[in-house]
Amino acid sequence: AQSVTQLDSQVPVFEEAPVELRCNYSSSVSVYLFWYVQYPNQGLQLLLKYLSGSTLVKGINGFEAEFNKSQTSFHLRKPSVHISDTAEYFCAVTRNTGGFKTIFGAGTRLFVKA
């Protein structure tokens, strides 16, 4: 079975400051890793994903994440946030074997202050 832990439930940050949202996972099989963003009363939008290869993954809206296999982490970063980045962010893992079920972390509320 796999699990995902997002270490911070809320992250307040000032506009134009850097931010890191932390994610750790555990799994007995190989997984793919994802970060999604959710705005109020909306579905999920994919920010970025790690499948294989380079451990530094760049996504949309200036976000990037680094896969660290030894620490089983996949932290999301952005060097300078905007007010519009205020949203809920979910880290997710998908088994890369039959079924491809996706398990989500509890979410991190990013609140960008002016």
Added chain:
Amino acid sequence: GAVVSQHPSRVICKSGTSVKIECRSLDFQATTMFWYRQFPKQSLMLMATSNEGSKATYEQGVEKDKFLINHASLTLSTLTVTSAHPEDSSFYICSARDRISGHLNTEAFFGQGTRLTVV
């Protein structure tokens, strides 16, 4: 990217009635669709995996007679909440995987969600 359309986006129903939520893949075929439930300020909890032409696989603790899932075609899966009660009020989200790429396609595309309120 691929588009998944979920309908309705909001629904209010009376306690005891049934509500059907549709999930359609608009520009791809989806052998597998997933249904999630999200309570306020919480994460998405996988309810069931819907496979075209076969019975859905439900997660532990999810009542299959309460949440009926039908996946009759490669582009449509439906979730019916039967005899709805106020505690069924939640945000329901579906996702779908493109059949063509098979196991090589690792991304699931999400619908916009349905806000169900049972009064």
